[in-house]
Amino acid sequence: MNAFAGVDLRAAPGDGPVAFGSALGAERILAAYRCGLFPLPAADEFAIAYNEARFEEAVEAGEIALLGGDDPYAVAWWSPDPRPVIPPGGVRLGHRLARRLRNRLGWWTSADAAFGEVLARCAEGRQPAWLTAELIDGLTGLHALGAAHSAEVWEGEELVGGVFGVVAGPVLSLDSMFHRRPDAARVAVADLAARFAAAGGRLLDAQWDGPHVRSLGAVSLPRADYLEELAAPADLRPLDTDRLPAARLG
Structure with missing residues (x-):
């Protein structure tokens, strides 16, 4: 039950x-x-x-x-009301970052290649420390079930940014992100969103409203409407986990 x-x-x-x-x-x-x-x-x-x-x-x-x-x-x-949400194809990188991705940055992205490390990086130095050991264990279990995913941004072989979230029906709920280079977390969100859209996902849930998620393209959705989206039929394909050039997102 x-x-x-x-x-x-x-x-x-x-x-x-x-x-x-x-x-x-x-x-x-x-x-x-x-x-x-x-x-x-x-x-x-x-x-x-x-x-x-x-x-x-x-x-x-x-x-x-x-x-x-x-x-x-x-x-x-x-369960915040309203809920900040982003269409999977609606993540905004901004013109400056898009140009940098296309012209100068040699970043690569992957999915589910370093889920545990992304969780650990997201937990570092956060106050209050909501990513407790018990919650990390639970999220790791969800990842093993295929219900939690991460996206990673790499500079060579160095992990410089990442994000993770939980899939419920046609919605991917973004839990936390980190960066070791400016804009790397934003690129990780755009990458995971693109992969989720390609897998048939309908909506990204940003959970907490604020200037940062607004800058990514989030808009407010009444909780009742969010619950309707959550209950919509889901026909998801497996997430593409290949290592891909971040320049494709620019």
Whole structure:
């Protein structure tokens, strides 16, 4: 049974957690994404205590679902409203970066070639540290199931940028990205988007709105409309994982 099927998003907050619960196994994470939710684990005991103190009244009032677990406030589950989304072919690189890709940068891209390393790089130095060891284990399990993917940007044999996300139906939800060279994360997003579009994907979910995702081409979609997109039939082909020149994206 889907543990999130009972979370009523019609009346759930759009700017806060919609549920709490501690389990983070691969199947549970995927079930959440299929219902339009994603996890934000607490970084430490202080953060868990804060979640309980801050949201206990809303949980008791039935405004936020409590899904149980050994430490039920350890993981917040979010479903922002509205949702920032990008059509797979709509990632914007900008004229300057496009020219650099075509004329000067010798970058290459791949998919699923270094999933674990991309996760590790995305976790480095991030505060709060939401990419916990348990969440990384769950995402690694999803990758083994073919439901989580990464795109990598290479300068020679050096990994200089990357992004990873989870596929739920026809939607690819972008979780995090990193760069070791200016614009490398942007190129990774464009690369993964192009591969997902070629595989039959319909939509990229950027999760958190903000200037950066707006600059990539994200637009706001009401949560109800996002859930309709998520529930649309999916006829996805395997993702192309070949090593390709980044210049093709320019």
